[in-house]
Amino acid sequence: MTRRFVVSGFVLALVSLPVLAGLAGTIGPAFGYLPAIGGNSFTFEHFATLAAQPHLMRSSMVSLTAGIVATSVSLIMVMLFTAGYAGTRMFSRIQHMVSPLLAVPHAAAAFGLAFLVAPSGLAMRLVSPGLTGYTSPPDWLVPQDPLGLTMIIGLVAKEMPFLFLVTLAALPQVPLAQTRHMTANLGYGRIRGFLIASWPLLYRQIRLPVFAVLAYASSVVDMAMILGPALPAPLPVRLTQWMADSDLRMRFLASAGALLQLVLTMAAMAFWLIAERAGAFVLKRMSGSGIRQPDDRTIRRIACAAMAVSAAFVFLGLLVLFMWSVAGLWPFPSLLPHYITLQPWMRAFPQAVAPVVTTITLAGASATAALLLAIGLLWQDDLRAGDALRFVLYLPLIVPQLCFVFGLQILGLALGLEASFLLLIFVHLIFVLPYVVLSLSQPWQAFDRRYETVAAGLGKSPLQILLRVRLPMLTRACLTAFAVGFAVSAGLYLPTLLIGAGRMVTITTEAVALSAGGDRRTIGVYTLLQTLVPFIGFLIASLVPHLLFRDRRAMRI
Amino acid sequence: MKPGSKTDGLHLDAISIGLHGRTLLCLSAVVRPGDVLTVMGPSGSGKSALLAYLGGFLDPVFTANGRLSIDGSDLTGIPAENRRCGLLFQDPLLFPHLSVGGNLLFGLTPSIARHSQRRRMVEQALVDVELQGFFDRDPATLSGGQKARVALQRVMLSAPRFLLLDEPFSKLDSDLRQQTRTLIFSTAKAAGLPVILVTHDIADAEAAGGRVVVIGEETGR
Numbered sequence: 001m002t003r004r005f006v007v008s009g010f011v012l013a014l015v016s017l018p019v020l021a022g023l024a025g026t027i028g029p030a031f032g033y034l035p036a037i038g039g040n041s042f043t044f045e046h047f048a049t050l051a052a053q054p055h056l057m058r059s060s061m062v063s064l065t066a067g068i069v070a071t072s073v074s075l076i077m078v079m080l081f082t083a084g085y086a087g088t089r090m091f092s093r094i095q096h097m098v099s100p101l102l103a104v105p106h107a108a109a110a111f112g113l114a115f116l117v118a119p120s121g122l123a124m125r126l127v128s129p130g131l132t133g134y135t136s137p138p139d140w141l142v143p144q145d146p147l148g149l150t151m152i153i154g155l156v157a158k159e160m161p162f163l164f165l166v167t168l169a170a171l172p173q174v175p176l177a178q179t180r181h182m183t184a185n186l187g188y189g190r191i192r193g194f195l196i197a198s199w200p201l202l203y204r205q206i207r208l209p210v211f212a213v214l215a216y217a218s219s220v221v222d223m224a225m226i227l228g229p230a231l232p233a234p235l236p237v238r239l240t241q242w243m244a245d246s247d248l249r250m251r252f253l254a255s256a257g258a259l260l261q262l263v264l265t266m267a268a269m270a271f272w273l274i275a276e277r278a279g280a281f282v283l284k285r286m287s288g289s290g291i292r293q294p295d296d297r298t299i300r301r302i303a304c305a306a307m308a309v310s311a312a313f314v315f316l317g318l319l320v321l322f323m324w325s326v327a328g329l330w331p332f333p334s335l336l337p338h339y340i341t342l343q344p345w346m347r348a349f350p351q352a353v354a355p356v357v358t359t360i361t362l363a364g365a366s367a368t369a370a371l372l373l374a375i376g377l378l379w380q381d382d383l384r385a386g387d388a389l390r391f392v393l394y395l396p397l398i399v400p401q402l403c404f405v406f407g408l409q410i411l412g413l414a415l416g417l418e419a420s421f422l423l424l425i426f427v428h429l430i431f432v433l434p435y436v437v438l439s440l441s442q443p444w445q446a447f448d449r450r451y452e453t454v455a456a457g458l459g460k461s462p463l464q465i466l467l468r469v470r471l472p473m474l475t476r477a478c479l480t481a482f483a484v485g486f487a488v489s490a491g492l493y494l495p496t497l498l499i500g501a502g503r504m505v506t507i508t509t510e511a512v513a514l515s516a517g518g519d520r521r522t523i524g525v526y527t528l529l530q531t532l533v534p535f536i537g538f539l540i541a542s543l544v545p546h547l548l549f550r551d552r553r554a555m556r557i
Numbered sequence: 558m559k560p561g562s563k564t565d566g567l568h569l570d571a572i573s574i575g576l577h578g579r580t581l582l583c584l585s586a587v588v589r590p591g592d593v594l595t596v597m598g599p600s601g602s603g604k605s606a607l608l609a610y611l612g613g614f615l616d617p618v619f620t621a622n623g624r625l626s627i628d629g630s631d632l633t634g635i636p637a638e639n640r641r642c643g644l645l646f647q648d649p650l651l652f653p654h655l656s657v658g659g660n661l662l663f664g665l666t667p668s669i670a671r672h673s674q675r676r677r678m679v680e681q682a683l684v685d686v687e688l689q690g691f692f693d694r695d696p697a698t699l700s701g702g703q704k705a706r707v708a709l710q711r712v713m714l715s716a717p718r719f720l721l722l723d724e725p726f727s728k729l730d731s732d733l734r735q736q737t738r739t740l741i742f743s744t745a746k747a748a749g750l751p752v753i754l755v756t757h758d759i760a761d762a763e764a765a766g767g768r769v770v771v772i773g774e775e776t777g778r
Contacts, residue, residue: 450646453614456637457644458664458715464638468663472654553697554653 007376011433012392014373018408018430019395025407025414026262029255036414037248046256053253055232060264063234066148067218067268070155072275075210077156077306078163082202083194084300086176094304095168097311101161102484103534104314105491107512108527110154110226112317114143115324115520117150120332122320128333137332143227148234151227155220157310159213163206164307169442170205174198189296196287200280208390211269212397218268219261219400222493222508226515235261236402243406243498251410262403318531325524344521352507352529359490359506359533362421366428367485367537370436371478373429377437378444379466393434401431401494409498419501427499428489436485443477475548475555479541487534507533565628566590567719567751572623574606574615581606581619582772588719588751593742593767595754602772604755608723611753612644613637627718627751643717643750645725645741649704651696657683657707658692664711682710686740702733709741713748720745722754726761738764 028034032043050056085091101109115121120137128134143150176198183193203210224234232238239261242254324330325344327337377389396404408427417423447470455465471478490508497509511526518526549555566589573583581603588594598604609615611625614637625632632640651660661679669675683691686706696704705725712720725741726734742765745752754765762769 448650450648451650451652453612453637454644454646454650455663456614457612457640457642457717457721458711459638459641459666460663461638469652473652475654549654551656551695552653553695 007373007380008389011373011377012389015430015433016392016395018427019399019404021411022404022407023262023399025409025411026255026258026403027407029252029410030259032252034251034255034410034414036416037251039252046252049253050256050260053238056235059232059235059238060260062148062229062232063218063224063236063261064264064268066152066155066224066228066234067214067220067265068271070152070159070217071210071214071272073152074156074160074163074213077160077303077310078167079195079199080191080299080303081164081307082167082171083191083199084296084303086171086194087180090304094307094311095164098161098164098307100538101158101311101314102165103487103531103538104158104318105487105508105527105530105534106154106158106220107222107226107491107493107508108321108531109158109314109317110223111511111515111523111527112319112321113150113154113157113313114226114317115320115524116313116317117142117153122316122323122335125333125335135333144230146229148224148228151220151224151229151234153313154223154227155217157313158223159217160307160310163209163213166206166209166438167202169438170202173205174201187292187294189292189294191296191299192286192291192293195283200283208394208398211272212394214268214272215265215398215400218265219402221402222512225512235264236400239402239406240494240497243409244502251413254406255410258403258406261400265400265403318528321524321527323524324520325528327521327524344525348522348525352510352526355505355507355510356529356533358504359508359530362425362428362496362504362506363486363489363533363537365425366432366489367436367482369425369429370432370485371440371482373433374437374440374481375471375478378441393437396430397434405495405498409501412499419499419503421504424496424499424504427495428492431492431495432485432488435488436481439484440474440477440481443474447474473555476541476545479544480538483534483537483541486537490530490534490537566592567753568624568626569611570624570626572607572610572621572625574603574610575620576603576606576618584623584770584772586768586770588753588767590749590751591746593745593752593754593765595756595762595765595767595769596772597755597757597759597762597769598772599757604772605723607772608721608753608755612642612721613640641716641718643712643715643720645708645712645720645722647724647727649696649701649708651699651704651707651711653697655696656692657688657694657696657699660696660707660711661714665714666716668716678714682714686710701729702737705729705733705737706740709737709744713744717750720750720752722752722756724756724758724761727756727758735764742766 029039030046032039032041032046081094085094116123118124118137119140119142124132124134124137179197180190180193183197184190188196219236221236221240224237228234228237235257239254239257242250242257245254323337326340326342327344328339328341330337405427412419412423451469451473452465455469460468490506493508493512496504496506500506500509507526507530511523511530514523514526545555566587569584569586571583571585574581584596584607586594596604596607606615606619610619610621613632613635615621623633651657652663655663658679661682662675665675665678669678680689680692683689686709688703688706691699691703691707696707699707722741726738729737738761742752752765754761756762
């Protein structure tokens with residue numbers, strides 16, 4: 001009992017304290033309080049400065065709508081696809097296509113998309129000059145279109161896989177097949193039957209992740225820098241520029257802006273709460289009407305196509321990045337480079353080695369720590385009991401990163417802390433832990449406890465049972481959870497940028513920095529490296545069990 | 558301990574198990590070394606709760622009273638890992654990450670410390686059940702009957718003080734069931750272990766040849 005309290009209490013503090021402290025560190029300076037750089041008085045002056053920034057309204061609205069639209073579209077795609085295909089072979093086919101997307105860093109997906117849809121991108125080259133007659137790229141504002149549509153597409157391509165995977169994880173807790181038989185016998189089509197009978201149960205399970213997506217999408221920085229509008233840039237991008245400004249007094253403005261961001265994200269959430277009510281009302285009317293809609297093939301196919309196209313965008317994007325990274329001369333409108341060269345790699349690689357090493361060390365350390373904590377947490381059997389704990393684990397994902405990581409940076413400044421690698425690992429850990437726990441908890445709970453009972457009957461202590469029975473049997477699940485954490489850490493942009501303070505750079509911060517004017521070949525090399533790092537984690541996670549349990553058939557599945 | 562003395566064997570003293578204020582079962586019994594007590598009852602009668610209580614892993618939602626002792630020493634409240642109670646389930650539950658020999662070494666009591674002697678004892682245990690040369694085999698490649706024998710030897714090597722059998726034959730086909738039954742009961746008899754068998758198959762009870770207790774709503778006291 002006391003042991004149980006210690007681990008969950010520790011995790012509770014570990015996750016919630018930095019978030020709360022970070023928020024405080026943001027709110028204080030927003031009202032003028034930051035003694036370290038001479039802010040001693042309570043004032044609204046910084047909000048006035050903020051309001052005077054040009055096009056502030058437009059910046060805010062772009063972020064807000066992009067967040068809401070991207071979340072809605074991703075969720076509706078996942079919902080309709082699950083409704084139409086759960087339990088079929090197409091479902092597992094798409095599942096295998098979508099799952100690896102989770103490991104693709106946001107920045108890499110964004111660059112890939114940009115290189116695909118830009119006026120001189122692969123899509124335009126495919127139809128030029130044959131269909132369009134263009135022999136030079138048209139003067140279109142894509143990506144960076146003023147409405148943020150490209151940014152929304154990028155967000156959907158990256159958030160849809162996440163929502164799909166959390167839905168997959170929740171599916172076993174819903175009696176899907178029985179419900180489907182029942183609704184089918186009553187004459188309901190797949191989609192309508194699912195929406196009425198299963199979706200409300202399922203949605204309750206994935207509600208926190210949906211809010212996490214909403215918070216992320218409405219405050220995203222790296223994707224917005226690459227795909228979002230430029231003048232004015234979305235609010236989070238402008239905030240990041242103010243936060244990184246060498247003039248320390250800009251911190252006040254940035255704090256006030258971060259508070260505005262917090263309000264924006266809260267507005268998005270308030271809107272979402274209303275939308276949830278509306279959705280529930282529509283569902284109720286749908287089920288009350290008794291309309292069966294037995295033929296829903298069209299909707300099903302659209303949903304399936306949307307999933308496949310969205311996944312294909314990312315894969316094609318990575319392909320284009322690869323092509324650029326080895327492209328010699330590649331003028332518009334040639335579909336392929338005129339020749340292939342390794343020169344971009346030779347040129348970029350020497351500078352990239354150090355960031356790659358930093359990335360791997362950082363990701364390895366934070367994912368290891370997260371895995372150990374997750375094992376401790378699950379061993380105490382606390383997750384089923386603690387809804388509060390589940391919420392706290394999600395806290396760093398639901399409070400926009402901008403709003404509290406910046407506060408943490410300011411606190412560090414106020415306390416005179418130097419930017420240190422240890423601090424960076426700790427901040428990464430906060431973001432990595434929820435994903436690792438999520439990934440590990442399902443196989444952990446599915447474990448046949450009779451093995452432990454047998455071992456206890458053979459005289460083994462609980463610790464021996466953990467180390468010699470449970471963990472070895474869950475080797476694959478542990479390694480997968482580690483790889484997930486590794487990928488999350490490797491792809492983290494904003495926390496690395498702010499806490500690393502420019503002195504600790506990862507391949508991700510370097511790649512995003514290239515978005516302003518970097519040439520396509522270098523970007524290709526950096527983003528491929530950025531994608532490769534998490535991919536190696538997953539490769540190890542799938543190969544190591546094979547090697548370890550070469551002669552154990554039952555361990556290879 | 559002299560055989561036949563008053564404290565010899567497994568003593569179940571007025572054991573009662575309840576759930577949410579409802580009493581599931583009450584039981585008093587003495588199981589002498591080598592004897593089998595068969596507990597029968599429909600599902601939901603508390604058979605598994607009884608087994609869990611005896612093994613020391615009863616879920617805390619249950620309330621349990623009574624006293625359990627073996628050869629005069631009290632086991633009530635002793636954690637599962639210190640009870641030395643050998644468990645056999647309907648599935649053999651061989652650890653899939655260990656070899657056959659690894660499973661047996663895992664079971665073998667740590668009181669035998671020398672590596673060579675441990676290996677020799679495990680090899681001998683395999684010979685005893687006609688599985689010589691199986692030390693390095695992957696348990697996943699064994700037949701159902703072979704797995705059941707390995708599971709039995711894994712328990713026996715742990716030097717248990719009594720055996721708890723949870724329908725251990727229900728997944729075997731009838732030929733194999735007969736053989737496995739005979740093997741387990743004769744092994745327990747030879748080792749002088751009290752055995753508690755939980756089953757819903759009357760043939761198991763007949764083969765065990767000991768006292769039969771029926772629990773469940775009808776006989777609930």
